[in-house]
Amino acid sequence: MKYDTSFYKEEDYLLLNLKRFLNYHISTALLYFLSFFTIIFLFIAAFFALVFTVYLYYALIKIKKYGWITFFTLIIFIPSILLILFISKSEYLITFLLIELGIFYFFCFIFRFVVNDWCEELSWKILRLKEKKEKEDLENLAFKKPNDNL
Secondary structure, eight states: OOOOOTTOOHHHHHHHHHHHHHTOOOOHHHHHHHTTSHHHHHHHHHHHHHHHHHHHHHHHHHTTOHHHHHHHIIIIIHHHHHHHHHOOOHHHHHHHHHHHHHHHHHHHHHHHHHHHHHHHHHHHHHHHHHHHHHHHHHHHHHTOOGGGGO
């Protein structure tokens, strides 16, 4: 089955990819297995958070959701920078950075529902555009005279 992609813009593809990344599920067995390797798991989680943050900023800028960029920066980015600058003891720094990592993944959990709503609105918008185009094509076909082809 081939999909008609003529109605999608770059922002729409970014939004759909964002939805796909936020709705990706890891099996519980894998999480249970990784719990035995806590330090490695935390480094992997932090690495994916950093990589996803870059993509998240890029996608939000492209789809022009500046309020969410501001909210993300205030909740995640600024406290992390302040923690790194002002906490000198490494024991406390690691603890607070783990809390920030937890807040980041909680933000992603909440943001997932918002992106799903945006994608649902997008799918309705695309459906309306397709129906409008089909209706126009039918009207053009109905009003076409038999000798127009000559």
